Amino acid sequence: MKATSKTTDTKDAARKPARKIGEVSRLSGIGIEALRFYEKQGLLGRPARTESGYRLYDAEVLERLEFIKRAQVLGFSLAEIARIISHKHAGQSPCAEVRDIVRARLQEIDERIRQMHRYRKELAAALDEWEQIGDLEGHVCGLIESTTIKQALPEKRVLKRGRR
Amino acid sequence: MKATSKTTDTKDAARKPARKIGEVSRLSGIGIEALRFYEKQGLLGRPARTESGYRLYDAEVLERLEFIKRAQVLGFSLAEIARIISHKHAGQSPCAEVRDIVRARLQEIDERIRQMHRYRKELAAALDEWEQIGDLEGHVCGLIESTTIKQALPEKRVLKRGRR
DNA sequence: CTTGACTCTGTATTCGGCTACAGGGTCTAT
DNA sequence: ATAGACCCTGTAGCCGAATACAGAGTCAAG
Secondary structure (H helix, E strand, C coil): CCCCCCCCCCCCCCCCCCECHHHHHHHHCCCHHHHHHHHHCCCCCCCEECCCCCEEECCHHHHHHHHHHHHHHCCCCHHHHHHHHHHHHCCCCCHHHHHHHHHHHHHHHHHHHHHHHHHHHHHHHHHHHHHHHCCCCCCCCHHHHCCCCCCCCCCCCCCCCCCC | CCCCCCCCCCCCCCCCCCECHHHHHHHHCCCHHHHHHHHHCCCCCCCEECCCCCEEECCHHHHHHHHHHHHHHCCCCHHHHHHHHHHHHCCCCCHHHHHHHHHHHHHHHHHHHHHHHHHHHHHHHHHHHHHHHCCCCCCCCHHHHCCCCCCCCCCCCCCCCCCC
């Protein structure tokens, strides 16, 4: 992957080259529109601008974007990430809050994992059983109808698949 | 809340009483609008109607709705559920297809669980470590920045929390 | 000096799974 | 005969996280 920075190849190194949005997009793998969107959502602050209004990002933005991506992967919403970042920028450490969020998230994850294990077990068991008995007449599908999954619909659609 | 069914109280029992949408909604816990929405999505077929156009559901609809709920919990999208149901109604057993879907879903779930375990472990480790070293100057938050979570962003937002 | 790549703002659209509302018609108890 | 509860259709909106597009301005190379 590592898109070697062609544009700013010269004698950069520790020069913190100001990058335009397209380059940042390429380097980060985040679409241009998404970058502007993040800015609107308060995730990126307002970058410097050229006279003509082009955004100029410094090198840090890439770290910031990595931060955002990681936080997303960890299950933070953009709003939460924005909150964390803005706390930081209000001068105070957001860490206490982050810690709280993280602890809550840990519990959620645990619960989620537990649920998924149940789903997985029940789904597998149902598939198994159902493969043995074959089709039942008059049922849409024994597989689903016969499952003992009742579990009071935990939170409705916890599984939520990613786009496929 | 519990609006005791006044309408069909008489001497029902095993009479398979035709139910109007409101009652079905109450009995199933699914909103009226959602029921009509499901119908539009092909999940419920077209129910009988009174002369004046009111939907009249038979008792089966409740099973059907349970089926739908369960399938949703198992991670099926409404579109998939609709497909399953319509295959059934096209005369053929949808089971082969369901089985395939289920098998694929099982693998997805496994992968998802694996991911979540990684997340969980890394998140916990980071929290731990970070609680020991405290705040780092110049960082938004060590917690997230210092995590070793790189894992190539599996599928983007797999965690997706339920509505909170 | 023109072409083409890039950028700007602002608005609209997508996806899934609903929920809400407007503006009617119907049914039943009083 | 009328209030009020119910039902109808059809359309619009919501959430989150983008993506797409229109119409305009900018910039560097040929």
